[in-house]
Amino acid sequence: MKIITKADIGLIIVILLLSITSVFAVPKLLATEGNGKEIVVNLDGEVIHRFPMIEGEESQFIEFPFTVNNVEYTGKLEIKDGYVRLHRLPDEISPLSIHADMGWIRESYQMIVSLPIKMYITLEDTVEEESVFDIIVY
Incomplete structure (x- = not known):
């Protein structure tokens, strides 16, 4: 047997x-492709900038203005191959470089955070997916 x-x-x-x-x-x-995503910059709970995600082998830089304690600063994002990262912010507003050390993000569940100024950067899908489920359930 x-x-x-x-x-x-x-x-x-x-x-x-x-x-x-x-x-x-x-x-x-x-995983979703870089097209159809937006880079969203939030400061103290409100959206201050939205940028389209750019696919490309060359690094592209986006500078954006923001205000903390009535002082104007400039942040710098780097985009490459569908990834994004935040460059080092000035020492006056963010003494530790934790936000720069977080590195590159690509997915919508990842984020870059600078806690002293309550800034965070996320990715959002711009293309809404149709839900299979109805709102009304019997």
Whole structure:
């Protein structure tokens, strides 16, 4: 009496191959492209700037003005290959470089934060996805 047959071994191999490929395929399928995203700069809870995400191999820089304690400052964003990062802000308003050390973000669930001035940068999808579900549930 055999416990495992050749068909069982084949089925186990197929299941293992499918599970391994799904580990690599699912993140690729769920990730969205840079087009259709916006960079949103928030200061103290309100949106101060919105910029379109630009795809490109060359670094592109966007400078944006903002005011903290009635003093005008300029922030600098760097965009490259669908990623964005915030360059170092002046020491007067952000003494630690944690926001610059956060690095690059690409997905809408990631953010760059500068706590002393309550500034954060996020990515938002500009293309609204249609929901499969209705608002009304019976």
